[in-house]
Amino acid sequence: EIVLTQSPVTLSLSPGEGATLSCWASEELSSDYLAWYQQKPGQVPRLLIYGASSRAPGIPDRFSGSASGTDYTLTISRLEPEDFAVYYCQQYGNSPWTFGQGTRVEIK
Amino acid sequence: EVQLVESGGALVKPGGSLRLSCAASGLTFGRFSFSWVRQAPGKGLEWVAFISGPSTFYTKYADSVKGRFTISRDNAKNSLFLEMNSLRAEDTAVYYCVSSNLYYYYMEVWGNGTTVTVS
Numbered sequence: 001e002i003v004l005t006q007s008p009v010t011l012s013l014s015p016g017e018g019a020t021l022s023c024w025a026s027e028e029l030s031s032d033y034l035a036w037y038q039q040k041p042g043q044v045p046r047l048l049i050y051g052a053s054s055r056a057p058g059i060p061d062r063f064s065g066s067a068s069g070t071d072y073t074l075t076i077s078r079l080e081p082e083d084f085a086v087y088y089c090q091q092y093g094n095s096p097w098t099f100g101q102g103t104r105v106e107i108k
Numbered sequence: 109e110v111q112l113v114e115s116g117g118a119l120v121k122p123g124g125s126l127r128l129s130c131a132a133s134g135l136t137f138g139r140f141s142f143s144w145v146r147q148a149p150g151k152g153l154e155w156v157a158f159i160s161g162p163s164t165f166y167t168k169y170a171d172s173v174k175g176r177f178t179i180s181r182d183n184a185k186n187s188l189f190l191e192m193n194s195l196r197a198e199d200t201a202v203y204y205c206v207s208s209n210l211y212y213y214y215m216e217v218w219g220n221g222t223t224v225t226v227s
Contacts, residue, residue, distance in 0.1 A: 035214040050214040092213040095168045097155040
């Protein structure tokens with residue numbers, strides 16, 4: 001099973017600041033089959049990024065994803081008030097599909 | 109607009125059984141694969157089961173549910189199911205029905221979830 005480790009656990013930032021979230025895979029992923037999801041309190045998760053760097057339809061371009069080996073990064077260029085949420089990475093290249101434990105982005 | 113609506117969640121005793129359903133609309137059901145993903149109270153996301161499409165189905169399960177849960181689909185009724193047996197307290201969670209495309213299994217559209225409580 002591929003283990004995904006996200007860091008940091010919590011990120012405290014102010015609106016307008018940039019955010020960098022990391023997701024490390026315990027082994028190489030097939031074809032960068034990694035996705036990022038956003039979940040706000042009391043809401044359903046929402047797909048942000050798939051294929052490590054492709055934005056899902058309707059996702060603002062302040063969200064971007066990148067990959068380097070087994071390290072994956074979600075970058076939010078300038079935090080809007082609605083971006084404060086929990087973010088999960090997920091690999092879908094090797095069964096069982098697995099999620100990271102999540103990074104909470106909170107208002108400082 | 110694609111909609112996935114789960115039902116069937118309930119309070120059940122340990123060792124009991126439950127069948128979850130997911131009704132899909134706004135998509136050509138047979139052209140999608142599906143998963144069930146769960147989230148225990150205050151915890152993160154856990155993938156549970158997957159079923160491919162369109163006609164030759166294969167299934168995959170998380171180790172935590174293998175042998176106890178069965179995923180199935182009825183393309184004629186645009187419906188997805190999760191049969192859950194030998195339920196344990198640790199199966200308590202919100203269960204989400206999620207669609208993916210046929211070839212790339214990222215979780216594209218999520219239902220609102222149905223709550224299963226084992227106690």
